[in-house]
Amino acid sequence: MGQLGFDFGEQPKRLTRVTPARLSTFDDCPRRYRMNYLDRPTPQRSGPWAHSTLGAVVHTALRELFDLPVQRRTPERAAALVTQHWKDGGFADAEQAAVYRERARRWVADYVEHNDVSGDPVGLERWVSAPAAPEGGPPSLIVEGRADRIDARGGELVVVDYKTGKRAPDEYEARASQALALYAVAAARTLRKPCRRVELHHLPSGTIAAAEHTDDSLRRQLRRAHETATDLRTATDTLSEGGDPDEVFPARTGRHCAWCDFRPSCADGRRAAQAVLPWALLASRDDGAMTE
Template identity: 45%
Template sequence: MTEPTTPPPAQGSFPGMPERLYVASPSRLLAYVDCPRRYRLQYLDRPKPTPAPQRAHTSLGIAVHNTLRDWWDLPAQQWSASRAMELVRASWVATGFRDEAMSRRWLERSQRHVVDYLRGLSPANRPIGVERTVSLRTGSIIVQGRIDRLDDRPTSDGGRALVVVDYKTSRRTSTEQELRTSLPMALYAVAVGAMFRRSCVDVELHHVPSSTVVRHRHTTESLQRKVAEAESIAADLKRADADYAERGVESPHFPPRLSALCGWCDFRAHCAEGAAHAPEQSPWAALEPDTAPAPGQGRASPAD
């Protein structure tokens, strides 16, 4: 009987070398979970297919995030409603809106939302990180991402607690379940804890349009489960990436995952199945009706 032979090492490696860690962002991991086809189009295909133009809700979200980033650079004596409105206006772009009038209405609305949200902040409680890049290394993956804000707050027992804060600008308010099950927020908490060599179990979603805050406190066990989830997704991705490198678009690892989100997909022009499954949403659809905030509708829009 012929003895099995050991396959030669991969190019650029030697026998006994440790396996290379898989590097990804939380967005990349979740892109594969949401739709393997979109993942392939967004991260693997070269040349990269041209995505759809930026949508209105994305333009709005970028402007608000930039404002909240720049706000903390201001000296306390410059904190005012008018200054906040100036920051929103300076970051505003009209890309994706139906017309100039719609862009102007949402600019004014966003200015009011930001001013109302900022009233609850104190210059004495400045964050220790704003749009800070964090990284988590395990035995099999490296996860890198950027957090909106990192606070170091006093606790009721006289100690201090690190809190990861993420801003939300969608029309639907955030929920505790959304935060509790969020893979990115859990990974950011673990990464912060490792980087600062302190426990970090508190995460928050700040919904700017309503000035509401959703909080969740993880346990060591719940964070470990999220890390294991990320490692499992990364293992699938590693296999899929390797198969793509060998077989290209013929790889069976990237089927479309058809859902209502196909109507919002930035790469629907390159996916016949998705384009046939759901009608294309207009670039401003997530902000309709253009009058008052809409109630929560589940996961029908990426702006949620």
């Protein structure tokens, strides 16, 4: 990324390849990281989550909308794409799924109605990648991932991430997001244009939370990524050398254990928090939190 002055020259023999999802998973719980990315066969997971199903459908609908000619990017077509790709996984029953299908249709229709969708993004779920050296010198890691949308505006790139969760994000959350910062670094490298602006588009509320990164703020996020990647690599090497899996990748328990995908395979997690039902994390719910 030229504007940061990183050296993208000759690379060392060993680079740690990381994605925002891998870094976040390891930070949240090393054991969950091991179960997800290293253990084979993969340990037993929980069933589908309704909020994940909902988010995936909305993302798919918006991706396909931008694949259409501009004149067909209408609120009606956006809503129809939600119906076309709808799934019921994780919902309590068909009635609840139908309620959220209609909410999702309304969210995407309102999004198209109130935002300019006439431009053609330079990337839709585009894979971007960049070697990076947070402290200067030869690169120490490769940051990469799949960004929801990358726009070209005024000669620069803008990273857009769609959100469908309960809470509307703010500027602080956009600025603090390690994922968005890493996408900005990787997009600039991959597409050869400056990228500083990142945006969270919250469909349920219509909120757009935006932040402008500086060289310093991007470096700080890269330092964080480098520190996590170093710990991750050390743990992985120790495991491969015969280290005890549960000691090398300990469970980091908390209330997040209530909705962890690997709860069925983690006794520590089951002791730490009571499980929530698969639809408990949906946005704009009318009922209270429910548990098993």
